[in-house]
Amino acid sequence: MSMKQTTFLPSINPAYSLSSHFERNSILKMAISSQYFSYTIFLLILQMLLPTILYASNDCRYTSIIAFGNSLTDTGNLKNIDSVFNITPPQYFFPPYGETFFLKPTGRCSDGRLIIDFLAKGLGLPLIPPYVGSKENGNKTELGQGVNYAVVGAYALNSSFHEARGVFNSLTNVSLGDELEWFKISLSSFCTSSSDCKQKIGHSLFLVGEIGGNDYNMELVAGKSIKQVKSFVPLVIDKITATVKELIELGGKIFVVPNLLPLECAPLDLTLFKSSDARMYDNTTGCLISINKIEEYHNQLLQRELHKIQKNYPKVNVIYADYYNAALQLYRSPKQFGFVQPLRACCGGGGPYNYNPSAVCGEPSSTVCAHPNTFVNWDEIHLTEAAYRMIYMSVFQGSYSIPRFSSLCHAITS
Known part of the structure; x- marks a missing residue:
């Protein structure tokens, strides 16, 4: 993993800020207090109102997806960055990447589609284009039906934080903060006024993450201890939640914030941190117990802080997406989901x-x-299209989210 460090950071304009007030659909409340009210009339009224109630719950109303994150979500940003700046691309952009669905490498770190691709399809949207691709090709960035700001290798924290600790990213120096700045810069292209921005952003689904995995894993690979890595987990959570809050102030109303995937089940970690002590492994999955302590801490803090945001912004929907347990079931019961090789890449x-x-x-x-x-595992750290499809179904169609995404959007399909 001793690749030459690539540094890329587009020029950042001052923040483009908007105030945000969420106007929800009004909820019909009907109180039937009179004992003399006719039961027959009540049924007639209910019959008239039922289509409206069902429409409100079944209509997704998401016109676009705006995504942030790392290689779990990047659909081509790093690939286009490397192309624009004539940087030698990493191995992720060569065959056999992309072979299953696209039949060629696309900048996605898998054999095919990612969770965001299945989500877009389920919402009736096209595949979400990368921000850098449209911008650097001379095309005006349009919100359209979505923009993806996620970058392979991206940190949650600024790269300077890790560099000060002697940890360097061979892929990019882009962080979640940089992705947010790109989004702010894009606003001038998305809309013509503050009210127009609020209208468009308010009907978008924001996917914030997964993010943070690179912050932890690159430090572990660099030789940092579990204790040293756990020490900055609260900083990562603060960055994620601060990003969500800022997007709310800009007009965002619907957020999906995933937790971490099981790093302890990745071939890279299983190889680098192998142990002859059987007690170091989970006997139900074969994954490393020690690394799980970092993710468990991260996921608990993230869920707690997102709950606080939901409480402070009651007119906004903040959904905690449990990627971790949705993926862990694939390692625990692989045959149930059609997998025969749960840990091997x-x-x-x-x-x-x-x-x-x-x-x-x-x-x-x-x-x-x-x-x-x-x-389940495609390469040393990423999953196959088949695994991502299962995680998508568990999170966005099943019960692996709080609140259940499917309860907010019944129209979603596989």
């Missing part, structure tokens, strides 16, 4: 988990499995 350079830092996926010396749809 589909694409890699050999070893117990098919991860070899000298022959990573995308390099000529690596090999790829014949059936990615039977694997």
Whole structure:
């Protein structure tokens, strides 16, 4: 993982700020207090009102998706950054990446589609384009049906925080704060006035994350202890929640904020932190127990802070997306979901988990499995399209979110 460090940070304009007031659909309240009220009349009134009630709950009303995050969500930003600045691209942008669905590399760190791609399809939207791609090709950035600001390798915290600790990112120096600034810059292209911005942003679904995984994993790989990494988890959570609050002030109304995926089940971590002590592994998954302590702490703090935001902004919907447990079930009961290889990477350079830092996926010396749809892990750190589809279904169609996303948007499809 000793790649030459790439530094990229577009010029940032002063923040574009808007005030935000959320106007919800009015909720019909009907009190039937008189004992003489006719039951027949009540049924007639209920019959007239029922279509309106059902319409309010079944209509998604999301006109676009605005996304922030890292490689779990990036649909081409880093690929386009490297192309614009003539930077040698990482292995993620070479075959066999993209082979399952797109039949070529697209900048997605998987064999095919990501969770955001399935979400867009489920909401009846096209695939969400990367921000850098549209901007650097000379096209005016339009909100349209969505914009994706996520970047492979992005931190939640500023890169300077990690660099001061002796940890350097070989992929990019982009952070969540930079992605938010890009969004603010885009507002002048999205809308013609403050009221126009509020209208458009208010009908968008904001996907904020997953983010934070790189902050933790790159520090672990650099040799930091579990205790050292846990010490800055509150800073990561503060950054995520501050971002959500700022987006609310800009006009956002609907937010999905995912927690972390199980890093302890990634071939990279399983290989680098392998142990001869069986007690270091979860006997139901085979994943590392120690790294789980970081994610458990992160996820608990995130859920608690999002609850506070929801309480302070009652007219906004903040949804905690439990990517962690949605993914963990794939490792615990792989056969139930059609997987035969829960921990081994589909694409890699050999070893117990098919991860070899000298022959990573995308390099000529690596090999790829014949059936990615039977694997959970695609490469050393990312999942297969099949796994992402299952996580999408569990979170956005099932019960792995608080509150349930499906209860707010019944019209979503697979």
